[in-house]
Every structure is written in C-alpha cells, then in structure tokens.
Amino acid sequence: MLGVKEGGEDLIRKRSIWTMLHIDPLLFLLLIVLMAGGLFILYSGADRNLMVVKAQAIRFGIGLGVMLFLAQLDPAVFRRWAPWLYLAGLAGLVAVLLVGIGAKGAQRWLSLPGLPRFQPSEGMKMVVPMATAWYLSRYYLPPTFSRVMLGLVIVLVPMALIILQPDLGTSLLVGAAGIFVVFFAGISWKLISAFFAIVAVSTPLMWFFVMKEYQKQRVLTLLDPQSDPLGAGWNIIQSKTAIGSGGLDGKGWLQGTQSHLEFLPESHTDFIVAVMAEEFGFIGMLILITLYFLIILRCLYIASTAQDSFSRLLGGALSMTFFMYVFVNIGMVSGLLPVVGVPLPLISYGGTSAITLLAAFGILMSIQTHRRMIAA
Known part of the structure; x- marks a missing residue:
C-alpha cells in the first residue's frame, strides 16, 4: 500500500500546473x-x-x-487537418488576387463580413510546413525523388500566389518554411546541389520577368x-x-x-x-x-x-x-x-x-x- 501511495504522489507531482495547461x-x-x-x-x-x-x-x-x-490540441489534430487547411489557404490566396484589398501598391488583404481585415499569406507560414510535413511523413523517410518533387510543389504553389500580390518577403518566408521540412525529411546532397543550381539559373529570370x-x-x-x-x-x-x-x-x-x-x-x-x-x-x-x-x-x-x-x-x-x-x-x-x-x-x-x-x-x-x- 505504501508503494502505491508513493507512486500516486509521484504521479500527482508530475502533473504540474504547466502540464495541465500544456x-x-x-x-x-x-x-x-x-x-x-x-x-x-x-x-x-x-x-x-x-x-x-x-x-x-x-x-x-x-x-x-x-x-x-x-x-x-494533440499533434494528431494538426496532422488530420493539414491538407484541408492547405486547400483553404490556397482558396484565400486566390481570393486575394480576385477581390482583395490593396494598399501601397500591393493587394494582400481580405475583408469578409463580420471579420476584421486579414492577410491569408500570414497563415500560410504555418500551414505550408504543416501540409508538407503531413505529406512526407505518410511514407518512409528519407523520401524518394518523386515525393521530394511533390513536396516542393506543395511549397511552390502558394509561393507563386503570394509573389503575385506582390509580397516577396512573405513569399520567401513561406517557401523557406516548406523547404526546411523537405530538408529535415532527409534528402541527398545531389538533390540539394541540384536545388541550388536551379535557384542560380532562375535568378536572372526572376529579375527580368518576376520582380x-x-x-x-x-x-x-x-x-x-x-x-x-x-x-x-x-x-x-x-x-x-x-x-x-x-x-x-x-x-x-x-x-x-x-x-x-x-x-x-x-x-x-x-x-x-x-x-x-x-x-x-x-x-x-x-x-x-x-x-x-x-x-x-x-x-x-x-x-x-x-x-x-x-x-x-x-x-x-x-x-x-x-x-x-x-x-x-x-x-x-x-x-x-x-x-x-x-x-x-x-x-x-x-x-x-x-x-x-x-x-x-x-x-x-x-x-x-x-x-x-x-x-x-
């Protein structure tokens, strides 16, 4: 009985106020x-x-x-909702381009009835890595080449929509968040070298046609x-x-x-x-x-x-x-x-x-x- 009591006290001590509040x-x-x-x-x-x-x-x-x-919320909740949040985020970015509110030469905000004005691109800083992590974690790691490419597509689509607003700073942060997921998933140095080579080749194109x-x-x-x-x-x-x-x-x-x-x-x-x-x-x-x-x-x-x-x-x-x-x-x-x-x-x-x-x-x-x- 004494051992049970001591074990119970240890369990109570473990559940501190910090633990209960998560x-x-x-x-x-x-x-x-x-x-x-x-x-x-x-x-x-x-x-x-x-x-x-x-x-x-x-x-x-x-x-x-x-x-x-x-x-x-348990992390499993974020994993279940990741693809739906990603699709909702893409819909918000498209809506910004179609009916968004502009200021200082940029169209980045949405204004919905009953809600304050907000930037859908800000939420994508969390949603893009969440969706990329959801996709890659469904398979054995490190990911294969085809899955790395699909993971990059998940990252690049919202990046392109944000660049069109235009908002280069937020686009880079969103892209970096997603690419960090791909990197942490474990990819070969050949793919990393190829990525930097693509960036180097595309930089002049961005200068003349995108920026x-x-x-x-x-x-x-x-x-x-x-x-x-x-x-x-x-x-x-x-x-x-x-x-x-x-x-x-x-x-x-x-x-x-x-x-x-x-x-x-x-x-x-x-x-x-x-x-x-x-x-x-x-x-x-x-x-x-x-x-x-x-x-x-x-x-x-x-x-x-x-x-x-x-x-x-x-x-x-x-x-x-x-x-x-x-x-x-x-x-x-x-x-x-x-x-x-x-x-x-x-x-x-x-x-x-x-x-x-x-x-x-x-x-x-x-x-x-x-x-x-x-x-x-």
Whole structure:
C-alpha cells in the first residue's frame, strides 16, 4: 500500500500546473521576457506613444490566447487537418488576387463580413510546413525523388500566389518554411546541389520577368546605398548610422537621436532593431541575440525529441522559420540583405506576425507537452 501511495504522489507531482495547461515553462518564460522587452523598446521606437504600446500589448494577449488554445490540441489534430487547411489557404490566396484589398501598391488583404481585415499569406507560414510535413511523413523517410518533387510543389504553389500580390518577403518566408521540412525529411546532397543550381539559373529570370521595379531597386540599393542617399538609400544609411552610433553600451533608453529626431523611418516596425542598437549598444544587442538563440535552441530541442515524423518535421520547420525572421530582419537593418519588410519577431509593432508566431509556438508546446504525457 505504501508503494502505491508513493507512486500516486509521484504521479500527482508530475502533473504540474504547466502540464495541465500544456505549456512548456522554459519556452514560455523566454517568450514573456522577449515580449516584455519588446514593449519596452517599442515605447521608445514609437516616440513615447503609449497607445501604440497598449495596442501591441493587446495583440500579444490575443496571441498568447491562440498559443494556449493550440497547445491543448494533440499533434494528431494538426496532422488530420493539414491538407484541408492547405486547400483553404490556397482558396484565400486566390481570393486575394480576385477581390482583395490593396494598399501601397500591393493587394494582400481580405475583408469578409463580420471579420476584421486579414492577410491569408500570414497563415500560410504555418500551414505550408504543416501540409508538407503531413505529406512526407505518410511514407518512409528519407523520401524518394518523386515525393521530394511533390513536396516542393506543395511549397511552390502558394509561393507563386503570394509573389503575385506582390509580397516577396512573405513569399520567401513561406517557401523557406516548406523547404526546411523537405530538408529535415532527409534528402541527398545531389538533390540539394541540384536545388541550388536551379535557384542560380532562375535568378536572372526572376529579375527580368518576376520582380517589380521597387524590388529591383531594393537590391541595387543594398549594393550601393550611396547612389541615392536622399531617396532609396536613405533607410539603410540612417539605420547603419544609428547602429554604429550606439557604441558599446548605447546612448540610453529614450536618448536615441536617429529615431527621435525622425531621421530613421519605420522606427517602431521594420527598423526597430536600429533603435535598440543606438540606445543599448553592442551589449543590448548581444543580450537580444542571446535571448533569440535560447528560444531557437529550445524549439529545436522540442522538435528533435518529438515522438513521430510529422511532429519532428513540423517542429523543426517552425523553429527555423522563427530563425529566418530574426536573421532576415537584422541582416536587412544592418545593410547585409535587401529591405523586404520582415519584422523583428515579437519586438516590431504589428499584430498579424506576432499572433502567427505565437500560434507556431503553441504548436511546438503541443508537441512537447503531449510527448511528456505519453512518456509519463
């Protein structure tokens, strides 16, 4: 009887509040710290506008609610719904091209009766890797050549529809998320080499037949921002000036000159990392990058210890998609990559991307906490 009692107490201890809520405590803590720091930086980037900070905090609250909801679902639910969500996403992308709402030269939004305006392309950042993982995990891994090709078709169709909006930045993120699934499924180096060869051959075709003039201008500005210092090169020049002026420990919170004197455009959205670098310097940026690194490391650990192929492929792809957000934004603001309008995750002002990212973390927590329950 004593052994049964002790076993019962052990079982009760295992079912902590985190387990019952299906929350991974380490990942959750890291995300809370990141979002709190994001609101702190946003207050300065938005020129002390409390309304912007409150609006972002509300969006974080909605995103956390979505994350908590998705964490309750077993990964098998995502696997069953993956093909239907993919078809619904494609229908949404087609609807955007036909009846979508345009703004700033792009047609990316849908407005349905009774619902707020939304971007179907944002949801495809999760749906495309989910559908690709669903398809490839149905067969033995590594996949055969024909299945790799079909997996790439699943990725390329939504990419093409998003490019037509046009939205090159989102298209690249969606494509990267799907291609990570194919890569993690296990493909030969010959196929990887062939893929890069196709990309190299198709790049000139994209330049002449796919890319818009403003997209070409962004690439040319990356190569020589001084060619148009008061026009297309202004953002990059001012951003690099802000980053360099921060020095080792920065000028101090709310003391940045580039953003508060309005030299730096989009200081609370795409270029907020320049605000942080100017005010907190190299040390502040090192802390931020370390925090991102710990989040990515935890996500990759969750993916690597998942109990089935679908969860491993999906978890790995979502982890690397988050990495792509960080890499592209910091590279863009530093003048190492073209400006493509990718926000800094959970720091830049914006609701759709924040909710999408937190939803992805909800799926990762579902993979982790349900694995623990089975193991227990």
